[in-house]
Amino acid sequence: MRRVISVFLPYWPIEAWARRVGKTSPEAPFALIGQDGQKQILTAVNRAAEGEGLTPCMSLTHARAILPTIQTAHAAPLEDAKALRALATACFRFSPFVAPCGSDGVWLDTTGSAHLFGGEAKMTARIARALASQGLTARVAMAATPGAAWALARYGRSHVTVSTAKEDLDPLPVMALRMDAATARSLWRVGIKTIGALKAIPRSTLPLRFGKMLVTRLDQAMGHAPEPIECMVPQEARQRELAFAEPISTSEDIRRCTEKLVTDLCADLEKRQEGARKLDLMFTRADNTYQLIRVGAGRPSRAPKHLLKLFAEHMDAVAPKFGIDKVTLTAWKVAPLLPTQTDSEGGGQHAGDLAQLTDQLANRLGDRAVYRLTPAATHIPERAQTLTPPAADTPSDGWPAILPRPVRLFSPPEPVDVLALLPDTPPARFVWRGQVHKVRCADGPERVCGEWWLNRDEVTETRDYFRVEGEDGARYWLFRDNRLSPNQRHLWFLHGVFA
Numbered sequence: 001m002r003r004v005i006s007v008f009l010p011y012w013p014i015e016a017w018a019r020r021v022g023k024t025s026p027e028a029p030f031a032l033i034g035q036d037g038q039k040q041i042l043t044a045v046n047r048a049a050e051g052e053g054l055t056p057c058m059s060l061t062h063a064r065a066i067l068p069t070i071q072t073a074h075a076a077p078l079e080d081a082k083a084l085r086a087l088a089t090a091c092f093r094f095s096p097f098v099a100p101c102g103s104d105g106v107w108l109d110t111t112g113s114a115h116l117f118g119g120e121a122k123m124t125a126r127i128a129r130a131l132a133s134q135g136l137t138a139r140v141a142m143a144a145t146p147g148a149a150w151a152l153a154r155y156g157r158s159h160v161t162v163s164t165a166k167e168d169l170d171p172l173p174v175m176a177l178r179m180d181a182a183t184a185r186s187l188w189r190v191g192i193k194t195i196g197a198l199k200a201i202p203r204s205t206l207p208l209r210f211g212k213m214l215v216t217r218l219d220q221a222m223g224h225a226p227e228p229i230e231c232m233v234p235q236e237a238r239q240r241e242l243a244f245a246e247p248i249s250t251s252e253d254i255r256r257c258t259e260k261l262v263t264d265l266c267a268d269l270e271k272r273q274e275g276a277r278k279l280d281l282m283f284t285r286a287d288n289t290y291q292l293i294r295v296g297a298g299r300p301s302r303a304p305k306h307l308l309k310l311f312a313e314h315m316d317a318v319a320p321k322f323g324i325d326k327v328t329l330t331a332w333k334v335a336p337l338l339p340t341q342t343d344s345e346g347g348g349q350h351a352g353d354l355a356q357l358t359d360q361l362a363n364r365l366g367d368r369a370v371y372r373l374t375p376a377a378t379h380i381p382e383r384a385q386t387l388t389p390p391a392a393d394t395p396s397d398g399w400p401a402i403l404p405r406p407v408r409l410f411s412p413p414e415p416v417d418v419l420a421l422l423p424d425t426p427p428a429r430f431v432w433r434g435q436v437h438k439v440r441c442a443d444g445p446e447r448v449c450g451e452w453w454l455n456r457d458e459v460t461e462t463r464d465y466f467r468v469e470g471e472d473g474a475r476y477w478l479f480r481d482n483r484l485s486p487n488q489r490h491l492w493f494l495h496g497v498f499a
Contacts, residue, residue, distance in 0.1 A: 170196030247323020275300025275337030406496030
């Protein structure tokens with residue numbers, strides 16, 4: 001089933017103006033003005049100006065008669081449209097089918113991609129949070145058609161809406177069907193104020209009195225008439241597509257067209273000395289539904305064999321249904337990739353082979369399941385390493401030279417009861433997990449200082465570590481926390497065990 005998201009930005013011209021001039025959106029009554037023949041009119045107003053009774057298309061003279069203190073600036077519709085396209089380009093992270101919707105919105109065809117973000121509700125909420133984090137006022141709605149999503153985003157009760165039934169449109173006003181104002185006024189005069197009331201009218205009477213466009217808009221919103229979205233392709237993206245006179249449905253045909261698309265795209269990337277990082281393989285079915293395969297590479301790649309392996313992991317999930325009319329391969333994220341020199345024995349390929357292996361694992365198991373450990377700027381053992389992507393650059397200084405560390409660390413360190421002959425001497429025995437361990441020999445202390453550069457106003461955390469060996473031959477790593485507990489005693493912890 002088709003799923004479309006409509007993003008409505010009610011104050012986009014003003015918020016785009018504020019972003020251009022480097023200011024926050026004004027809280028006082030504010031309006032943008034443009035020229036309409038010989039008079040100046042308001043092209044956009046903020047929430048405060050709306051509260052004072054000002055509306056777009058009102059003359060500036062009339063507006064100042066109502067509110068003399070109104071603040072104004074000149075509108076720049078071309079700059080607003082350019083900024084809206086840039087915002088739509090940023091939405092490609094959510095869907096490969098994105099298009100500006102008028103002058104104050106964006107459409108996203110999310111058919112087949114919502115599961116990548118945890119489901120439809122989570123995806124819609126995530127888009128709303130992303131826009132709010134940019135300081136934008138947005139209303140986001142998901143529905144089965146572009147017309148229904150447009151209507152719910154602008155006239156729905158909630159700022160974030162996920163519609164699953166056609167009846168969700170019934171309480172909305174007839175203006176939600178994107179008709180002209182004259183047709184809407186005619187409907188109101190005869191008492192047809194909502195979409196539900198309009199649906200109850202016999203269809204044969206509507207075109208003669210209100211025009212064919214009303215029926216077309218109603219059918220598009222209900223899903224009875226097609227409404228394609230003219231999707232945009234970012235300038236930096238690289239795209240190849242194959243369209244078929246007759247739909248294909250066999251796995252062999254799908255495999256062969258995928259191989260051709262990948263080969264042709266890699267040839268284009270080689271000419272530009274680029275490599276792909278994020279790719280989408282989109283199958284357009286005969287019933288106007290889509291299925292998406294999204295893969296990523298840790299390092300830029302234009303090796304057809306490698307990219308085909310990434311797609312092959314998901315090919316079994318492709319469902320042709322009534323047949324596939326078109327296959328589109330898009331590299332949304334590319335990066336420079338210069339040719340590399342290898343020796344006569346094929347040397348210099350090991351790093352690339354490892355990157356290809358990690359790409360296959362990441363696309364099979366998920367990005368978060370494949371990582372490597374790199375050193376962190378701290379002496380605290382449990383925080384001395386961080387998880388980084390496999391292809392990330394390794395710090396030049398590498399791991400610091402330190403004393404031997406246990407092969408197994410406990411997270412968090414486990415508290416123990418310790419008996420020592422003197423406060424600063426190694427423990428003579430300790431109780432761990434209810435069992436008493438007698439210490440045969442010990443080495444230490446090794447003092448470890450805390451992250452004083454992060455906690456300048458707090459007592460610096462220091463620990464004294466001891467490597468001890470029990471009578472059973474097992475070796476342990478204990479430390480004494482030099483910060484006193486509420487009962488004025490030092491606390492001891494077991495942090496790890498040696499092999």
